């Protein structure tokens with residue numbers, strides 16, 4: 237069976253505009269035919285539906301670049317071990333997926349399109365199953381993590397330090413899924429805000445989102461001594477060894493993975509010039525400024541630039557961080573790392589490309605927002 241990305245993409249293009257309907261149909265079908273699988277999913281399925289489509293969209297659009305797809309599916313397969321997913325579950329999911337695409341792409345559906353979907357799904361499922369099998373016996377499906385420090389930097393933002401009982405190898409810039417005892421089976425993504433440390437501690441920067449189950453619990457109801465559960469590291473926004481100077485643009489708690497990358501540059505001993513712009517709405521929300529300033533004082537090649545967008549009286553650089561970035565020189569010969577609210581990331585990337593930076597030198601990642 238050979239892959240036919242074109243047919244998969246064309247038919248998926250009819251499903252994408254009705255993504256939420258299609259996701260509801262998919263899960264309805266999956267649970268009607270396999271009621272025992274319901275217990276593996278969270279009680280409220282809204283975020284889960286978005287995730288399904290997020291992952292599916294990414295897979296479909298990366299069918300032409302097998303390396304990127306293999307690495308993403310490998311991470312996904314390892315991550316799914318924490319749900320107790322077994323190889324036979326992939327058959328049930330594949331059947332429900334095929335029924336869903338057949339229904340929502342009915343106008344182009346024929347035996348050729350069906351064969352293209354079957355071969356794409358089989359290839360994807362095999363990559364996930366193989367990665368999960370390779371990881372079993374080598375690393376755990378999840379990591380218990382004890383809260384050893386909890387700092388409320390603003391009423392809504394906490395910086396939480398966790399100690400893992402066992403080492404979790406990860407790359408700076410990657411993120412993990414987090415589950416709290418209060419909300420079993422509800423997992424939310426947070427970036428690790430530090431480069432790997434010998435004592436196996438990791439830091440998270442968490443903003444309590446209104447209606448966000450996990451983020452609110454982490455900021456308001458989590459104490460030193462509590463235990464959280466972390467899934468394996470995911471994400472492709474990791475440092476490269478290009479030798480170019482770095483521009484880092486962070487919005488709000490999107491600072492977390494950027495800080496890990498800057499720590500990595502410091503630890504690697506390379507003297508690349510690093511500009512780190514941290515955008516916040518108010519001066520108070522520059523929640524990590526003390527730490528960033530301390531880092532800046534230690535390294536003459538690191539420049540930290542706070543930018544505040546929604547406080548007219550702020551006595552420093554004002555404006556949206558993407559727009560403030562252009563007040564310096566051209567960044568075209570730099571590598572860029574960008575993280576924050578989706579609209580801010582989008583604006584920053586557009587401005588960088590317009591300014592002449594090759595898209596391949598711009599690094600960003602897609603995580604999921606609460607609730």
Ligand SMILES: NC(=O)C1=CN([C@@H]2O[C@H](COP(=O)(O)OP(=O)(O)OC[C@H]3O[C@@H](n4cnc5c(N)ncnc54)[C@H](O)[C@@H]3O)[C@@H](O)[C@H]2O)C=CC1
Nearest residue numbers: 426427441487488489490492515516517545576577579580
């Ligand atoms: N906590 C974590 O570990 C991680 C968080 N993120 C994401 O980072 C984001 C952080 O959000 P908040 O802290 O609430 O940020 P925020 O809403 O306080 O905004 C931070 C900065 O982004 C700018 N901004 C906001 N909306 C904008 C828009 N529409 N257009 C242009 N600029 C805009 C603001 O002016 C400010 O400079 C979330 O989307 C989160 O999912 C991403 C990766 C890791």
